[in-house]
Amino acid sequence: MIKYDLRCDKGHLFEGWFPSSDGFEEQQKQGLVTCPICSTKNVSRALMAPAVKRANIEKNISKSNNINISENELKTKIRTLNKLIEKNTTDVGKDFAKEARMIYKGKKKDKPIRGSATSKEEKELKKEGIPFIKVPWVKDN
Template sequence: MIRYNLTCDNGHAFEGWFSSSDDFARQAEAHLITCPTCSSASVTKQLMAPSVSTARKKEARQALVMDKAQKETITKVREMVKLIRENAEDVGERFPEEARKIYYGEAEQRGLVGKASTEEAIALLEEGIEIAPLPMLPDDSN
C-alpha cells in the first residue's frame, strides 16, 4: 500500500492509501477521491519524501518498544527455539499423527516439531500427549 498526502482545491490536507500510483490516478480521474472536510473531488497528491526502512531505523523503533531486559529475554527465547528445532525432526503437517505414534509406542521416541490446528492440539492434550507451541517472536514473520 502507498500512503499519499493529498490536498483538495480548497486547500484542505488529508491522506489516502492506494494499492499503486496507477490506482490513485484511476480513482482521481473518476472523481472517486473526495476531501473529507468539504467533499471536493478535485484532489491532488502533494510532494512527499520517500520512506526508506534501514537497519538503524529498525533498531531505533525497537529501542522505543523494548527495554534491555525485554531484548535479552527475546534473545534467550530465540536461542531456545533454535536449539529445540536443531534437535527435533520437523514433520510439518504430520505432527499430530507422528506424536500419537510415539506416544502409543508405534514409533521411536524423538523430538518433533510441526504444525497442528487448535483442534488437533487440544485432542492431543486430551489424550495425555504432552505438547507445547513454539512462540512466534518479533520479526519471525517479517
C-alpha cells in the first residue's frame, strides 16, 4: 500500500491509500477518488517537498541563525558574566546551600554569595523558597 497526500480543487487536504502508484491514477480515472470534505472528484496529488529536502532546509536555517554568535563569543559573554559575579559575591564553595539558608533565615548577614550545590541541595532550596539562580560557568583555560 502507498499513502498519498491528496488535495481537491477547493484546497482540502486529505490522505488516501492505494495498492500501488498506478492505483491512484486508475481509481481517479474511474472517479473513485473523492474529497471526504466536499465530495468533489477533482482530486490530485498534493505536491509535498520530500522529507529529506525539508530537513536540509531546516538545517540551513538554523545554521544561518547561529552565524551571529559563535561558541567562542558565547563563552566570552558567559565569562564576562562570571567575572561580574566573581567581583560582587563571596565564594562559599560547596557550602552554598547552607550559607544561602542561613542568610535567608536571617542567621547571617545578608551578602551576595556564590558557590556550588548538588541537585539534592538545589531541590531543597527550591522547596524552602530560598531564591537562587543558576549560572553557566566557563572555566579559564
